[in-house]
Amino acid sequence: MADCDSLKVAFSRPSIGPEEENAVLAVLRSGWLTTGKYALQFEKDFSEKMNSVSEEISSSRKVAGLDTRPVVSFAVNSNTSGMILAMDACGVGPGTAVITTPYTFVSTATCARHLGADVFFADIEKNSYCIDVQKIGNILKADTAHKVRAVVPVHVAGNICAMEKICAIAKKYNVKVIEDAAHAFPSQTPLGYAGSIGDAGVFSFYVTKTITTGEGGMVCVRNPSLAKRIQIMRMHGMDRTTWDRYTSPRASWEYDIIEPGYKFNLPDILAAIGVEQLKKAGIFYEKRIKIVKKYNDAFKQLDFITLPPDSTGNAWHLYLIRVKPEKLTIGRDEFARELQKKGIGISVHFIPLFRFTYWKELYPSFTAQNYPNAENQYVQTISIPLWPDMTDGMAEEVIQAVKETGETHHA
Numbered sequence: 001m002a003d004c005d006s007l008k009v010a011f012s013r014p015s016i017g018p019e020e021e022n023a024v025l026a027v028l029r030s031g032w033l034t035t036g037k038y039a040l041q042f043e044k045d046f047s048e049k050m051n052s053v054s055e056e057i058s059s060s061r062k063v064a065g066l067d068t069r070p071v072v073s074f075a076v077n078s079n080t081s082g083m084i085l086a087m088d089a090c091g092v093g094p095g096t097a098v099i100t101t102p103y104t105f106v107s108t109a110t111c112a113r114h115l116g117a118d119v120f121f122a123d124i125e126k127n128s129y130c131i132d133v134q135k136i137g138n139i140l141k142a143d144t145a146h147k148v149r150a151v152v153p154v155h156v157a158g159n160i161c162a163m164e165k166i167c168a169i170a171k172k173y174n175v176k177v178i179e180d181a182a183h184a185f186p187s188q189t190p191l192g193y194a195g196s197i198g199d200a201g202v203f204s205f206y207v208t209k210t211i212t213t214g215e216g217g218m219v220c221v222r223n224p225s226l227a228k229r230i231q232i233m234r235m236h237g238m239d240r241t242t243w244d245r246y247t248s249p250r251a252s253w254e255y256d257i258i259e260p261g262y263k264f265n266l267p268d269i270l271a272a273i274g275v276e277q278l279k280k281a282g283i284f285y286e287k288r289i290k291i292v293k294k295y296n297d298a299f300k301q302l303d304f305i306t307l308p309p310d311s312t313g314n315a316w317h318l319y320l321i322r323v324k325p326e327k328l329t330i331g332r333d334e335f336a337r338e339l340q341k342k343g344i345g346i347s348v349h350f351i352p353l354f355r356f357t358y359w360k361e362l363y364p365s366f367t368a369q370n371y372p373n374a375e376n377q378y379v380q381t382i383s384i385p386l387w388p389d390m391t392d393g394m395a396e397e398v399i400q401a402v403k404e405t406g407e408t409h410h411a
Contacts, residue, residue, distance in 0.1 A: 009385045009394045011345030012208040015284060016273075023272035032268060035235075035242055039075045039271040045278050046073040046218055049186065050196045060190050064164050065171065067222040071196045074230050075271055079182045079204035079217040081234075081264035083111040083152075086200040086219050089229040090176040091149045092117045099139050100152040100180075101131040102352040102366070103374045108154055108180050109353055118147065119363075121353070123371045128309040129156035129320070132373070133165045140173040150176040155184035155194055157308065157349065157383075158210070158315030163189065163197045170198075178202065182217075185210050186281050189313040195220050205270075208387075210284060210317050211277035213270040237261030287388035288316045291395050295319055295384075298399045304328050304406040306380075318349055319386040321402070322377070330409045336382050338409075342401040347383040 027038060050071040061068050076082040092098055094116035100108050102121045109119045120143075122135035131153045140148060151170050153161040163179075170177045177198030181187075185203050187194035195201025195218075205216040221227050235241060237259035246252050266274075299307055304327040308320045323335050330338075339346050352374040353359045354366045368375040384398055 007345045008343030012387050014212045015388045019276040020273045027268045027272045034267045035265040036268045038268040042271040042274045043073045053192050069222040071220050072227045074219045075266035076217045076264045080107040082202040082217040082219040085230045086178045089226040096149045097147040098150045104154040123373045130161040150178045152178045154180040157318035158183045160311045160313050183317040184315050187313040187315040213274040216266050216270050233261040234264045284388040294395045318383050322380040338405040344401045349383045
């Protein structure tokens with residue numbers, strides 16, 4: 001990605017104000033920099049957000065046979081760490097497997113490998129970036145060894161997967177559902193917020209996400225046994241948190257190690273940013289929607305690109321355009337390079353995992369030929385700038401660059 005300052009329009013920029021700056025200064029001046037009261041506050045506030053749903057949504061969850069207990073949140077240092085914790089809590093380990101999509105960032109799948117598990121891949125739907133429910137069913141039906149412990153749908157770009165169907169088929173085969181909600185905050189659906197629909201949901205607060213802590217994430221669960229496991233495994237398998245050890249009357253050195261845990265906690269410096277970002281999530285979302293509408297109005301007139309899919313609750317983390325090869329004399333790669341030459345920051349979400357050496361060597365049948373929808377979407381898709389503080393002028397720069405490139409190279 002080109003340096004932001006060298007572009008007319010950066011691909012992404014975080015929206016940081018004096019509130020975040022003051023919160024970080026307060027942490028620095030407090031003398032307590034690691035996980036403490038700000039991380040606890042962030043978890044509390046995030047849980048309240050996840051649980052702030054209507055009676056109608058709660059009723060819909062009951063009808064769908066979904067857990068209606070309150071959401072509990074655990075702040076972690078990345079979505080990857082959170083995914084490992086969620087998979088571990090759901091029983092993923094040696095001799096087991098998870099089902100996910102090849103159309104995702106690599107960590108969705110490598111987390112299972114870190115735990116010693118295999119990965120079964122289901123192709124995405126033909127006209128979206130979401131995992132195909134029928135393909136999930138085919139894998140579960142063929143899983144005679146009962147290796148699968150969890151299905152991991154990925155809400156690519158903030159566009160929500162068919163969660164009710166996914167949860168129903170997972171329940172039929174007695175497997176867990178772990179939502180990769182890295183792109184999906186704050187996506188509200190008829191079954192609640194994305195990341196709170198399945199057995200576990202994992203969010204990312206990386207610098208490009210809809211809210212950010214720079215690096216960081218959150219794991220959300222409803223089942224108390226899953227919550228207990230995640231809480232212990234997040235911090236070395238200790239039976240006490242660091243905050244408790246140093247702020248309670250009980251001696252700080254008195255603790256037990258009851259599991260071989262990890263070091264996945266979120267420090268207060270980052271959590272303090274998250275507390276302030278969470279307050280602005282609704283504002284950020286409305287700003288994104290304004291830019292999306294501007295893009296949609298402009299691009300629906302063009303015959304050489306396809307607009308992004310838009311399901312109920314779309315968080316619009318990314319705006320993905322698909323170029324139509326039959327309408328152009330250039331391919332996606334050249335189209336993307338032309339946008340960069342015009343000063344537009346772009347990216348590609350995602351390179352399917354079967355294109356990477358590790359996965360090709362691990363699973364010889366994991367090829368583009370066997371996952372045609374993921375391959376077709378990949379070779380046509382470009383992510384263009386979408387971030388809250390983009391001005392109308394910046395959005396217009398992007399629109400004009402897309403138009404000019406397509407018109408110049410129209411077939």
